[in-house]
Amino acid sequence: MGKIIAVFNQKGGVGKTTTNVNLSACIGKMGKKTLVVDLDPQGNTTSGFGIEKEEVEYTVYDVLLGEKNIKDTIIETEFDNIFILPSSTELAGAEIELTGIDNREFILKNILEDIREDYDYIFVDCPPSLGMLTINSLVAVDSVLIPIQCEYYALEGVSQLMGTISLVKENLNQKLEIQGVVLSMFDGRANLSIQVVDEVKKYFKGSVYTTIVPRNVRLAEAPSHGKPVIYYDPKCKGSLAYTELAEEFIDLEEDVI
Numbered sequence: 001m002g003k004i005i006a007v008f009n010q011k012g013g014v015g016k017t018t019t020n021v022n023l024s025a026c027i028g029k030m031g032k033k034t035l036v037v038d039l040d041p042q043g044n045t046t047s048g049f050g051i052e053k054e055e056v057e058y059t060v061y062d063v064l065l066g067e068k069n070i071k072d073t074i075i076e077t078e079f080d081n082i083f084i085l086p087s088s089t090e091l092a093g094a095e096i097e098l099t100g101i102d103n104r105e106f107i108l109k110n111i112l113e114d115i116r117e118d119y120d121y122i123f124v125d126c127p128p129s130l131g132m133l134t135i136n137s138l139v140a141v142d143s144v145l146i147p148i149q150c151e152y153y154a155l156e157g158v159s160q161l162m163g164t165i166s167l168v169k170e171n172l173n174q175k176l177e178i179q180g181v182v183l184s185m186f187d188g189r190a191n192l193s194i195q196v197v198d199e200v201k202k203y204f205k206g207s208v209y210t211t212i213v214p215r216n217v218r219l220a221e222a223p224s225h226g227k228p229v230i231y232y233d234p235k236c237k238g239s240l241a242y243t244e245l246a247e248e249f250i251d252l253e254e255d256v257i
């Protein structure tokens with residue numbers, strides 16, 4: 001049965017989508033069948049895998065509103081073992097449209113239960129907010145992968161993030177766990193980055209991945225070519241980091257089992 005993981009931090013621009021696209025692409029390359037759910041109306045995960053948002057007929061929006069079956073909406077990408085449930089800008093409206101529905105926090109969970117056996121891993125890309133879409137994803141998943149940017153305000157908002165996870169755990173999803181914390185956009189030349197790594201490790205204790213993702217311009221360029229970085233420039237630092245992170249992720253998972 002597939003494991004479902006939300007890539008979440010309510011803070012914007014910390015590397016959620018970059019981590020989601022590149023970690024899942026590396027895991028797919030390792031032979032694991034992977035579904036990526038783009039739950040962000042910005043649709044950066046969808047376009048990051050080379051899918052033109054305007055050309056997609058049905059999206060996660062139609063599935064959430066019960067107008068389309070998930071199996072008919074998932075798209076197979078050109079990348080090894082990667083399937084995507086695409087997003088669209090309409091999804092922004094879902095925040096409001098879903099509030100009128102009974103058991104609205106469980107909509108995504110019920111949808112993903114139908115297909116979780118078909119995949120090894122399912123990654124959900126969350127928007128940078130604490131609205132109904134994010135709550136749906138925290139209820140639907142087994143664990144949360146938290147990207148943290150190596151910058152001055154890195155830990156700002158982290159207590160709110162942990163508070164949200166605790167609330168969901170107490171009230172809506174008892175089995176919710178922290179999958180791990182990924183430090184991203186590390187700049188080895190800056191003392192600040194080094195300090196942030198120490199602080200984050202102190203706060204999250206053993207949950208921080210050993211692999212740290214450096215700031216690497218190839219990671220920022222790859223989405224405009226519609227490719228995960230390992231397909232865009234397999235030898236760059238960003239590719240090496242996400243490949244290492246995927247190996248660490250899988251090793252930890254397979255140890256647990």
Ligand SMILES: Nc1ncnc2c1ncn2[C@@H]1O[C@H](COP(=O)(O)OP(=O)(O)OP(=O)(O)O)[C@@H](O)[C@H]1O
Binds near residue numbers: 011126184216
């Ligand atoms: N390691 C990195 N090196 C260089 N640029 C990066 C790196 N990680 C992310 N970026 C760039 O930083 C910006 C924000 O990253 P990303 O979109 O992954 O964050 P996000 O948390 O998903 O943002 P949002 O909250 O808006 O969804 C993007 O322009 C991305 O290309």
Ligand SMILES: [Mg+2]
Binds near residue numbers: 016017018040044
């Ligand atoms: Mg994003």
